[in-house]
Amino acid sequence: MHFSYFLLKQGVNMSNGERIFWLLIMLLTMFMYGATNLSCDYGSNLKNQLVAHCDNRGFISVPRNLNRNIQVLDLSNNLIPVIKNNTLINYTKMEILILNSNNISEVHECGFEGLRYLRILRMENNAINISKLPSRVFRPLENLMVLEIGWNEKQWMEHESFVYPDKVFSNLKSLQNLSIDLFDRPVFGNGFKLLQNLAVLNFRRCYMRKHGKLSNETFRNISPKLRELYITRCHHFFHIDKGILRYFPELKILDLSHSYIHLYQALNILYPYQNKNMSVINFHHISDKSINNDKFPYSVIITKELMRYLRSICIEALDLSATGIVDDEFYSLFSFQYPGCFKTFIISANRLPSTTLEHYMQTVVFLTRATNLKTYDMSYLPAQFLNPLYLDVYHPEKFIGSHNQEKQHIFHQSFPYNY
Ligand SMILES: *[C@@H]1O[C@H](CO)[C@@H](O)[C@H](O)[C@H]1NC(C)=O
Ligand SMILES: *[C@@H]1O[C@H](CO)[C@@H](O)[C@H](O)[C@H]1NC(C)=O
Ligand SMILES: *[C@@H]1O[C@H](CO)[C@@H](O)[C@H](O)[C@H]1NC(C)=O
Ligand SMILES: *[C@@H]1O[C@H](CO)[C@@H](O)[C@H](O)[C@H]1NC(C)=O
Ligand SMILES: *[C@@H]1O[C@H](CO)[C@@H](O)[C@H](O)[C@H]1NC(C)=O
Numbered sequence: 001m002h003f004s005y006f007l008l009k010q011g012v013n014m015s016n017g018e019r020i021f022w023l024l025i026m027l028l029t030m031f032m033y034g035a036t037n038l039s040c041d042y043g044s045n046l047k048n049q050l051v052a053h054c055d056n057r058g059f060i061s062v063p064r065n066l067n068r069n070i071q072v073l074d075l076s077n078n079l080i081p082v083i084k085n086n087t088l089i090n091y092t093k094m095e096i097l098i099l100n101s102n103n104i105s106e107v108h109e110c111g112f113e114g115l116r117y118l119r120i121l122r123m124e125n126n127a128i129n130i131s132k133l134p135s136r137v138f139r140p141l142e143n144l145m146v147l148e149i150g151w152n153e154k155q156w157m158e159h160e161s162f163v164y165p166d167k168v169f170s171n172l173k174s175l176q177n178l179s180i181d182l183f184d185r186p187v188f189g190n191g192f193k194l195l196q197n198l199a200v201l202n203f204r205r206c207y208m209r210k211h212g213k214l215s216n217e218t219f220r221n222i223s224p225k226l227r228e229l230y231i232t233r234c235h236h237f238f239h240i241d242k243g244i245l246r247y248f249p250e251l252k253i254l255d256l257s258h259s260y261i262h263l264y265q266a267l268n269i270l271y272p273y274q275n276k277n278m279s280v281i282n283f284h285h286i287s288d289k290s291i292n293n294d295k296f297p298y299s300v301i302i303t304k305e306l307m308r309y310l311r312s313i314c315i316e317a318l319d320l321s322a323t324g325i326v327d328d329e330f331y332s333l334f335s336f337q338y339p340g341c342f343k344t345f346i347i348s349a350n351r352l353p354s355t356t357l358e359h360y361m362q363t364v365v366f367l368t369r370a371t372n373l374k375t376y377d378m379s380y381l382p383a384q385f386l387n388p389l390y391l392d393v394y395h396p397e398k399f400i401g402s403h404n405q406e407k408q409h410i411f412h413q414s415f416p417y418n419y
């Protein structure tokens, strides 16, 4: 582009014929730049890998003449509609391929041929119908550790369940992180058993319908080594069988934030973790005004019975904010067996009574025993507060979705206190 600009400037003092000649040269140059690999920039990343930056270039196909030694190819935000057979076959050293935000609706059977060393494949926000992926499409990717294929085509399932194409995924023997959309009444077939190293399952867009269901059997083929499970932003109430987590004895992070499944159901599925250690339980905003009936009332009174599992888990960071709690029986909410495990405890945006001396004393006793607590937030945010700020349970020094990093101390108190 700099080259063309130079020609244009030179053209200013020329005759018309010369100018047209140079303009033609310039157009030709631009055409060549556009038609070949030259519009990608090369660089290297922190790991000293050769990176081709081809994002936001208007590509409608994978560029063919890039340096064959590239290890990272960023093709995000282009207009590629299809990954054709053997189109990446000469980039044999590739480790990271980013195809997010294209228009991909089709991947040919040999689309990823040759990518034997690929470790990370990101293809979110495309138009892929995962049911239409050829069953052998991921076969070359025997070393793939991370697959992100969420925010793709919605699946049509009128009444029955959605069967994930387990044959397709079963080839990914090294997979550790999987991000994918969650469809209602999901069935993860036997093929998922072969993903023995799966550690992180992150459901992206949630299509759970009103009165949908995750059952005791849903995750039976998912690896027992799973450490992190994210089922977030499901805005329709659905049923969860008590035993859904029984396949995951090693789970360390459970994030159900913004899924309106109600605190009753969320607390009930925690039984496999009694007397175990967990890093994060995020129940932020799992009760919502839109769910309010006799069985699942919007106003929740915490009882000993409800707390029986949660209280016996050693948790580093717990988020119970905006869960509809209005009151707690004595020796329930603050009766944790391992208060010393807490580093972060967020219970803001509820309507807990702090007016009675007994309630206040309960809290004080808990806080005294929670000797490792660094962040404690029980601020009361009135419902009419338009844009409440919530602390991020993973990074309690930050607010969720807030660019304003400045802390507002009315919402946030730091511990330990000196008594
Ligand atoms: C891609 O390759 C597979 C296997 O060789 C073949 O069956 C298929 O027809 C090819 N697809 C296209 C669109 O050429
Ligand atoms: C890969 O390299 C071979 C041999 O150099 C060439 O014929 C072929 O067109 C290349 N394929 C692509 C997709 O660039
Ligand atoms: C995306 O692909 C569809 C066909 O799958 C096509 O109709 C549409 O025009 C494409 N959009 C863009 C922006 O290229
Ligand atoms: C996805 O593909 C499956 C299998 O070909 C098909 O039955 C289904 O209708 C497709 N879904 C959409 C939304 O096009
Ligand atoms: C895989 O998941 C873990 C845990 O969420 C995360 O820390 C890591 O960055 C992920 N890996 C990649 C390459 O995205």
Ligand SMILES: *[C@@H]1O[C@H](CO)[C@@H](O)[C@H](O)[C@H]1NC(C)=O
Residues within 6 Å of the ligand: 216, 241, 242, 243
């Ligand atoms: C699911 O599993 C739990 C715990 O094992 C059991 O109590 C419950 O009855 C089961 N529910 C169904 C619907 O099978």
Ligand SMILES: *[C@@H]1O[C@H](CO)[C@@H](O)[C@H](O)[C@H]1NC(C)=O
Residues within 6 Å of the ligand: 276, 277, 314, 341
């Ligand atoms: C659980 O955490 C506690 C306190 O942080 C620690 O002492 C204990 O060793 C941990 N137990 C296991 C099984 O990791």
